[in-house]
Amino acid sequence: MRKEYSQSSLEREHLxxxxxxxxxxxxxxxxxFEPHEVNAMTLATVDSNSAPSARVVLLKSFSADGFIFFTNYSSKKGGDISVNNRVALLFYWPQTMRxxxxxxxxxxxxxxxxDEYFNSRPALSKASSALSKQSSPLENRDEFDKRVNTLLGSGAEIxxxxxxxxxxxxxDHIEFWQGGVGRSHDRFIYSLEGSQEWSITRLYP
Amino acid sequence: MRKEYSQSSLEREHLxxxxxxxxxxxxxxxxxFEPHEVNAMTLATVDSNSAPSARVVLLKSFSADGFIFFTNYSSKKGGDISVNNRVALLFYWPQTMRxxxxxxxxxxxxxxxxDEYFNSRPALSKASSALSKQSSPLENRDEFDKRVNTLLGSGAEIxxxxxxxxxxxxxDHIEFWQGGVGRSHDRFIYSLEGSQEWSITRLYP
Known part of the structure; x- marks a missing residue:
């Protein structure tokens, strides 16, 4: 199942x-170029026992201030971040081999x-988010659906x-990885090592 | 860019x-169903400062003994695992919304x-793996390529x-997540909590 890549290589002057x-x-x-949700990214968090977890979340926006996603703060990932806010994000775009x-x-x-983003969401998503105890055990899916529908049907502002x-x-670190033929991948990492300026280093593939 | 899912829901009796x-x-x-490498999985590791990292690796095989992948033991991920062998893997299959x-x-x-797997790899991959100081700074890509080609051209057994x-x-935990419409996702987690038997619990979406 290994694919051989044909993309041209990445040089410092391209960056x-x-x-x-x-x-x-x-x-x-x-x-x-990608057929699927380009804004799907893996979020890795670490719990109080230093064990990692990973799951897909959707990037909502990004700027020099950061990469923004939304979630339930009481979920597993929210609990992890509340004790250790170091996280990793991973974008994987197979079509462009990046x-x-x-x-x-x-x-x-x-x-x-x-608030602004929540209010922009579809009613069904709002009702589900309002009632979900994300990542906790759910005894009965039908019962949860019924509560979501009751809230939706009530017409109440959610x-x-x-x-x-x-x-x-x-x-503080962002690596760009370009896949190449025969594992000749190109990797460049941008680092903020205590400074305000980003340095760029090529890494061994 | 949010996609609405049409997949049928997942029930305990399907599992x-x-x-x-x-x-x-x-x-x-x-x-x-998936157009791209199905065996591409995210590996999340944790360093000695409890900071996570995530990258894609390729699953080579799996059985009840575990999920196997190959890498450079001296890479960043190898270093992380040598101090903390708790890891997370994530498979994300967008076409099947899983x-x-x-x-x-x-x-x-x-x-x-x-050895057995290494010996089965193409010569170019062997030469590159043998010479790469994976994740370390690489001053000069051309010089690395030249060394790889010299090793390849020497005809020496690698x-x-x-x-x-x-x-x-x-x-010890494996969660199966099936995407659904309006965030009505189905989640089931298999857990080995100190026992030999897997328990299955449905989680809130």
Whole structure:
């Protein structure tokens, strides 16, 4: 099942000096070439026993301030972040043979921004988010569906629960990985090592 | 970019009692429906500062003994595992709207098994693996390519370096996530909580 890659190699002079501009460029290219949700990213978190977990979340927006996603703050990932806010994000775009690896720290965004996004969501998603005890055991799926439908049918305005909102991941390392033939991959890592300036280093594949 | 899912929902009675049989079933279905490398999985590791990293590796085989992948033991992931062997694996199959989340412990496999796989690889991959200081800074890509080509051209038998080989991830938690419309996803987690028997619990979406 191993695929051989034919993409041209990546050189330092192809890269923007700023990693967010570089990310933006690759993201646009992924939107053009990838058949599936380009904004699906893996979020890795660590619990209080130093054990990692990984799952897909959807990137909602990004800027030099960070990569933003929304979730239930009381979920497993929210619990992990509350004790250790170091996280990793991974974008994997197989059609363009690329990965972007982000490492940084996660912070809750301003509640008003979470309100704004929550209010923009479809009613079904709002009702489900309001009632889900995300990642906890669920005895009876039908009973949960019934409660969601009752809330939906009530016509009541559904406002954002306190335990639902956004995180912004502020990176200090961003690696761009371009797959190549015969494992001749190109890897460049942008690092903020205590400084305000990003340095760029090529890594062994 | 959010996609609405149309897949039928997942019920307890759809699931095998054994998570490896269940994984095997979903893996076969992914082989049928997914356009890209089905065996690409995210590996999350944790460093000595409890910071996570995530990257894609390729699953080579799986059984009730574990999920096996190969890498450079001196790479960043190898270093992480040497101080903390708790890892997470994530399979994400967007076409079938599925995730499989594995949590467990990683162990080096028997050197003879690593030899066997190494010897089966194409010469270019062997030469590159033998010479790569994976994840370390690489000053000059051309110089590395030249060394790879010199080794290849020498016609010498390339044997497995001591710092290259397989890990087997022995899981204690495996979650099967089936995406649904309006965030009505189905989640079932198989857990080995100190026992020999797998328990299955439905989780809130």
């Amino acid at each position: 923007c000096d700023n990693p967010f501009e570089q990310f933006s460029r690759w993201f646009e290219e992924a939107l053009e 990965q972007v690896r982000v490492e940084g720290s996660a912070f809750k965004i301003d509640p008003s921004e979470s 406002s954002r629960p306190d335990n639902w909102g956004g995180y912004s991941v502020k990176p | 095998c009692d054994n998570p490896f049989e269940q994984f095997s079933r979903w893996f076969e279905e992914a082989l049928e 995730q499989v989340r594995v949590e467990g412990s990683a162990f080096k496999i028997d050197p003879s098994e690593s 044997s497995r370096p001591d710092n290259w080989g397989g890990y087997s991830v022995k899981p």
